[in-house]
Amino acid sequence: MQRYFVExxxxxxxxxxxxGDDVHHIVNVMRAKEGDEIYVSDGEGRSxxxxxxxxxxxxxxxxxxxxxxxxxxxxxxITIGQGLPKGEKMEWxxxxxxxxxxxxxxxxxxxxxxxxxxxxxxAKKLERWRKIVKEAAEQSHRAVLPQLLPPSSFREVLxxxxxxxxxxxxxxxxxxxxxxxxxxxxxxxxxxxVLIGPEGGFSPDEVALAEANGFLPISxxxxxxxxxxxxxxxxACASYQFxxxxxxxx
Amino acid sequence: MQRYFVExxxxxxxxxxxxGDDVHHIVNVMRAKEGDEIYVSDGEGRSxxxxxxxxxxxxxxxxxxxxxxxxxxxxxxITIGQGLPKGEKMEWxxxxxxxxxxxxxxxxxxxxxxxxxxxxxxAKKLERWRKIVKEAAEQSHRAVLPQLLPPSSFREVLxxxxxxxxxxxxxxxxxxxxxxxxxxxxxxxxxxxVLIGPEGGFSPDEVALAEANGFLPISxxxxxxxxxxxxxxxxACASYQFxxxxxxxx
Numbered sequence: 001m002q003r004y005f006v007e008x009x010x011x012x013x014x015x016x017x018x019x020g021d022d023v024h025h026i027v028n029v030m031r032a033k034e035g036d037e038i039y040v041s042d043g044e045g046r047s048x049x050x051x052x053x054x055x056x057x058x059x060x061x062x063x064x065x066x067x068x069x070x071x072x073x074x075x076x077x078i079t080i081g082q083g084l085p086k087g088e089k090m091e092w093x094x095x096x097x098x099x100x101x102x103x104x105x106x107x108x109x110x111x112x113x114x115x116x117x118x119x120x121x122x123a124k125k126l127e128r129w130r131k132i133v134k135e136a137a138e139q140s141h142r143a144v145l146p147q148l149l150p151p152s153s154f155r156e157v158l159x160x161x162x163x164x165x166x167x168x169x170x171x172x173x174x175x176x177x178x179x180x181x182x183x184x185x186x187x188x189x190x191x192x193x194v195l196i197g198p199e200g201g202f203s204p205d206e207v208a209l210a211e212a213n214g215f216l217p218i219s220x221x222x223x224x225x226x227x228x229x230x231x232x233x234x235x236a237c238a239s240y241q242f243x244x245x246x247x248x249x250x
Numbered sequence: 251m252q253r254y255f256v257e258x259x260x261x262x263x264x265x266x267x268x269x270g271d272d273v274h275h276i277v278n279v280m281r282a283k284e285g286d287e288i289y290v291s292d293g294e295g296r297s298x299x300x301x302x303x304x305x306x307x308x309x310x311x312x313x314x315x316x317x318x319x320x321x322x323x324x325x326x327x328i329t330i331g332q333g334l335p336k337g338e339k340m341e342w343x344x345x346x347x348x349x350x351x352x353x354x355x356x357x358x359x360x361x362x363x364x365x366x367x368x369x370x371x372x373a374k375k376l377e378r379w380r381k382i383v384k385e386a387a388e389q390s391h392r393a394v395l396p397q398l399l400p401p402s403s404f405r406e407v408l409x410x411x412x413x414x415x416x417x418x419x420x421x422x423x424x425x426x427x428x429x430x431x432x433x434x435x436x437x438x439x440x441x442x443x444v445l446i447g448p449e450g451g452f453s454p455d456e457v458a459l460a461e462a463n464g465f466l467p468i469s470x471x472x473x474x475x476x477x478x479x480x481x482x483x484x485x486a487c488a489s490y491q492f493x494x495x496x497x498x499x500x
Contacts, residue, residue: 072473099479101471140473180494221351221489223322223390229349229482236486239471244430 001049002030003039003138005145011042013067016050018060026052026060038062043137043145045073072143075188075242077103079164080231081157083198084108084115089228090125091132094148098136100235104147105133106193110154112200122151154206157195158213165190167215170197170230171207176219179234183241192238194218196230251299252280253289253388255395261292263317266300268310276302276310288312293387293395295323322393325438325492327353329414330481331407333448334358334365339478340375341382344398348386350485354397355383356443360404362450372401404456407445408463415440417465420447420480421457426469429484433491442488444468446480 004026010017018026018040026032034052040062041047047070050062080102082093094105109115117125130148137145161167168182186192195202195215202210207217220233254276260267268276268290276282284302290312291297297320300312330352332343344355359365367375380398387395411417418432436442445452445465452460457467470483 074472096479096482099473099475100483101473140475142473178494179490221486222324222493223349223351223392223489225349225390229346232346232479232482233350233486233489236471236483237490239473239483240429240487240490243472244428 001037001039002026003041003141005041005043005134005138008042008044008046011040011046011048012064014064015053016040016048016062016064018062019058023056023058023060027055027057037065039068039141041143041145043143045143047143070141070143072101072141074101074103074235074238076183076186076238077189077191078235078238079104079106079191079193080234081106081108081193081195082231083110083154083196083202083227084113084117084151085198085227086114090129093228093231094129094132095136097231097235098133098142098146099140100232101142101239102146102231102235103144103191104149106149106157106160107151108154108157108195109151110198111203111206113198114200115198117151126150155209158210158215161193161213161215163191164193167193167195167210167213168218169195169202169207169210169215170220170234171202171217172219172224173207173217177216179218179220179237180241182216182218183238188242194231194234196227199227251287251289252276253291253391255291255293255384255388258292258294258296261290261296261298262314264314265303266290266298266312266314268312269308273306273308273310277305277307287315289318289391291393291395295393297393320391320393322351322391324351324353324485324488326433326436326488327439327441328485328488329354329356329441329443330484331356331358331443331445332481333360333404333446333452333477334363334367334401335448335477336364340379343478343481344379344382345386347481347485348383348392348396349390350482351392351489352396352481352485353394353441354399356399356407356410357401358404358407358445359401360448361453361456363448364450365448367401376400405459408460408465411443411464413441414443417443417445417460417463418468419445419452419457419460419465420470420484421452421467422469422474423457423467427466429468429470429487430491432466432468433488438492444481444484446477449477451477
């Protein structure tokens, strides 16, 4: 069944209103009829199964049949700080990261970033990227819509360290912390920021600066991962570590 | 430093001979000179740092400087049985799976497979796919070159169950086993076959047939993953489970 996200103020316990592009999707792409069922989430954790009651070109209304008791969200909130990669890799990172449970994405430029985004390009990219995140969240049945923050610089990102329970930077060196050590110290609802470099990785100076700002250098397994694979590794391991609890509940 | 794979009989403890496409890469792409250093693996676990001593258009010879004590391989050997996906997704699955430590790949057609490969297409695809695996293995510094088996059918794949320590099929249903339960029963050198469906997944009949052949239905976390993401989830979790031992050794 198709899933849609609506703004929280359009989601009540009885009725849900859908506006914007999703109306076109429901009416013209899915060719839905009155009575057809859909899943709807408010992007903040509430989800429902609902039946279509009004289909107009501007607006669709659905009656809530059942509020869903789903647990599709990772117990810890992981923000993927991603050094802007070349080509279309960022789209892949956003799509896969959303499927794998990322809480938010924070793209940044650093010393070895090759891509340059001017203001106009950036606005266009952000719009496209937000659409990719939304579609991936719908397809993977997320209850929370991951936030995509506007591109920032490495130094600006370091300044946000205080907003997270723990901050880490993917960098292979002597005495690197492992993901196990990071995860073992986190509890449900904690927030983790993980910085992943662009294709060329981080410079030693950048890593030193991050460490001075409280970031832990972490290693991601025994092989060398490409920039577009690293975030998926982190998120899959977080699911493995933190969703075990869910398993034994059942 | 660049890494190359050679056949085991071209790899001795003193000298390594490189033939084929890699000669072109070393001589013309990298424009390497005598004395330049490279990494070479025999694809079966031996790796060395070596210095180029002979550069000819047909053959490159390198003197072994040091045999490497690397542990880039997952302790358990995972075969990704992948239902053939549409478009270029298989290329992505092979590239990422190789980075993340897959031991071998076994593509297959099943009930909901859309792609049809005739003999000619299949030979061409296999050649391209093998090249992608080799390049990814070089880039991610693997010591073992993952094997790519020729495309098979779902029923043929089920018949190979006896060749593995454990077999699993990715399928969400009541009472599904978790990856933790599968991994907890495996030890180093054990072999695991994981079947992942094409875009439409498996039919209930296929899952029943797999179960009758000893395959465990397993769930892959709390979200719905696309076919091209599932193998990466399995491999990252295996790294998280089995490479912890490596961490504490050091």
